[in-house]
Amino acid sequence: MNPFKERKKILDEIGRISRLAFPSAGQSENNSIVTCEKCGHKDPAEEIKNNLYICPECGAYMKVPAYDRISMLCDEGSFREFNKGRTGYDPLDFPGYENKLKQARSKSGLKEAVVTGTARISGHRTVLCVMDPAFMMASMGTAVGEKIFLAFEYAVKKKLPVIIFAASGGARMQEGIMSLMQMAKTSAAVAKHDEAGLLYICVLTNPTTGGVTASFASLADVTIAEKGALVGFAGKRVIEQTIGEELPEGFQSAEFQMEKGFCDMVIGRKNLRRTIGKLLAVHERGVR
Amino acid sequence: MEQNKAGRLSPVERVKLARSSLRPGTEDYIKNIIEDYIPMAGDRCYGDDLSVTGGIGFFHGIPVTVIGHVKGHDLDGNMKHRFGMPDPEGYRKASRLMLQAAKFGRPVITFVDTPGAYPGKEAEERGQGQAIAECIKTMSRLSVPTISVFTGEGGSGGALAFAVSDRLIMMENSIFSILSPEGFASILWHDSDRWQEACEKMKLTAADLNEMGICDEIVPEPSFEMEGSYAVMFRRIDEAIIRNLKPLLKTDGEELIKRRYLKLRKTGSKYGRN
Numbered sequence: 001m002n003p004f005k006e007r008k009k010i011l012d013e014i015g016r017i018s019r020l021a022f023p024s025a026g027q028s029e030n031n032s033i034v035t036c037e038k039c040g041h042k043d044p045a046e047e048i049k050n051n052l053y054i055c056p057e058c059g060a061y062m063k064v065p066a067y068d069r070i071s072m073l074c075d076e077g078s079f080r081e082f083n084k085g086r087t088g089y090d091p092l093d094f095p096g097y098e099n100k101l102k103q104a105r106s107k108s109g110l111k112e113a114v115v116t117g118t119a120r121i122s123g124h125r126t127v128l129c130v131m132d133p134a135f136m137m138a139s140m141g142t143a144v145g146e147k148i149f150l151a152f153e154y155a156v157k158k159k160l161p162v163i164i165f166a167a168s169g170g171a172r173m174q175e176g177i178m179s180l181m182q183m184a185k186t187s188a189a190v191a192k193h194d195e196a197g198l199l200y201i202c203v204l205t206n207p208t209t210g211g212v213t214a215s216f217a218s219l220a221d222v223t224i225a226e227k228g229a230l231v232g233f234a235g236k237r238v239i240e241q242t243i244g245e246e247l248p249e250g251f252q253s254a255e256f257q258m259e260k261g262f263c264d265m266v267i268g269r270k271n272l273r274r275t276i277g278k279l280l281a282v283h284e285r286g287v288r
Numbered sequence: 289m290e291q292n293k294a295g296r297l298s299p300v301e302r303v304k305l306a307r308s309s310l311r312p313g314t315e316d317y318i319k320n321i322i323e324d325y326i327p328m329a330g331d332r333c334y335g336d337d338l339s340v341t342g343g344i345g346f347f348h349g350i351p352v353t354v355i356g357h358v359k360g361h362d363l364d365g366n367m368k369h370r371f372g373m374p375d376p377e378g379y380r381k382a383s384r385l386m387l388q389a390a391k392f393g394r395p396v397i398t399f400v401d402t403p404g405a406y407p408g409k410e411a412e413e414r415g416q417g418q419a420i421a422e423c424i425k426t427m428s429r430l431s432v433p434t435i436s437v438f439t440g441e442g443g444s445g446g447a448l449a450f451a452v453s454d455r456l457i458m459m460e461n462s463i464f465s466i467l468s469p470e471g472f473a474s475i476l477w478h479d480s481d482r483w484q485e486a487c488e489k490m491k492l493t494a495a496d497l498n499e500m501g502i503c504d505e506i507v508p509e510p511s512f513e514m515e516g517s518y519a520v521m522f523r524r525i526d527e528a529i530i531r532n533l534k535p536l537l538k539t540d541g542e543e544l545i546k547r548r549y550l551k552l553r554k555t556g557s558k559y560g561r562n
């Protein structure tokens with residue numbers, strides 16, 4: 001198909017779905033203006049959204065809100081959310097944490113940093129988890145760990161693949177050791193799903209770092225890095241301080257991860273849906 | 289007597305003790321409680337990481353696999369072993385030895401003592417995130433008994449990679465934390481000088497972790513400035529491990545995996561907590 005036509009089709013679909021599912025969000029965004037962090041280009045939010053959060057001027061990839069990512073990817077109206085209101089807790093009684101959560105909730109419109117559920121992608125039924133950096137840099141605390149864990153458990157029970165759009169600034173510091181333990185909890189969930197012979201696809205989006213990189217995001221059968229994503233474990237600044245030198249251009253980029261052998265492919269945003277659809281089709285059944 | 293004194297220590301004092309170079313390290317425990325220890329080198333991918341020792345031997349006559357961080361006791365030792373901060377090869381060596389232990393039906397005993405993962409350039413290039421993830425995943429599904437003993441510092445993913453166990457034992461003044469208190473203060477308050485305040489807030493002592501259900505047993509420790517303290521500590525650790533290992537030896541592999549999974553299922557769950 002003509003790539004322009006295809007894009008138009010995707011955009012129309014997204015527009016339709018977002019108007020259907022999130023009328024209030026769409027309206028409030030109608031008036032707001034989004035500025036590209038890279039080139040300073042300004043555009044109405046609605047237009048940026050219709051362009052898959054790609055800057056029409058310089059082509060920079062902006063961060064995608066979780067529900068828009070879901071609309072971009074899933075067959076229309078197919079997404080059913082799990083545990084929508086699920087929150088974590090405050091194991092350290094950390095000063096100011098409640099307030100921070102409140103701010104994150106009003107800023108992102110989400111209860112926590114990941115949205116999970118089931119959906120169809122190109123007709124294939126799957127479990128889908130989408131992390132949203134607008135919520136405290138999509139750091140992983142007890143709520144994120146629990147929701148991802150339960151998503152894998154559901155997938156095992158229903159014999160479904162899991163697709164995760166990973167994004168994370170790392171661990172949720174305010175939850176201390178309980179946040180660290182979510183690395184073990186989510187990895188154990190991946191392991192059980194793996195042993196059941198089920199497919200897990202992880203899409204590394206900008207940025208995927210820290211404890212998420214050192215757990216479920218690195219354990220997929222197929223690992224896709226979205227073009228322009230920063231992917232790594234330790235932060236650049238910490239590494240530079242440790243080794244006492246500057247890191248080269250492109251360090252921890254999606255392309256860097258592919259070159260070093262840690263992802264299967266680097267895919268542009270416009271091609272993700274098609275690629276994932278194909279991957280799901282190939283995994284529909286083996287010969288035995 | 290010395291335990292009463294230790295009972296009143298603040299988290300800051302415990303962090304200092306956890307980092308003290310006077311503490312026995314992994315190699316000291318191995319030398320004193322494991323018979324016929326045979327160290328094994330290499331990850332079969334790239335190299336051998338000297339910040340992690342791994343090998344096999346007998347514990348109370350039972351063949352076991354032992355894995356632990358090695359910090360070194362003096363500056364030369366610290367440099368050689370990178371202060372116990374693993375490179376990706378350390379985790380991959382550990383994963384390899386864990387799978388080998390499962391193959392031959394040997395329990396796995398880990399000694400945890402690390403400030404955390406090493407934030408190096410090469411460590412990133414060789415996939416430190418993936419190496420830690422794989423080690424965690426492997427350990428969570430082993431069909432043999434697993435016991436981890438925190439002997440000093442247990443920092444971040446570097447510690448967790450060896451701590452996804454059936455029984456988690458902590459020495460009285462060992463710590464287990466998401467990050468070093470300095471790193472924590474730096475990230476949350478942009479001021480690593482506030483590390484002492486971080487120690488107070490982080491709930492990183494053995495007693496805290498026991499209360500949160502992550503640590504299963506706390507082993508009291510003598511003052512390591514005292515003569516003969518090492519022998520006391522080796523005996524206590526030896527006793528704690530065998531006491532925890534015995535019931536696990538009678539449990540079959542499937543059951544061990546199931547229980548480990550259920551323990552993690554509850555960890556940090558508002559709904560699963562009792």
Ligand SMILES: [Zn+2]
Pocket residue numbers: 036037038039040041055056057058059060
């Ligand atoms: Zn731009």
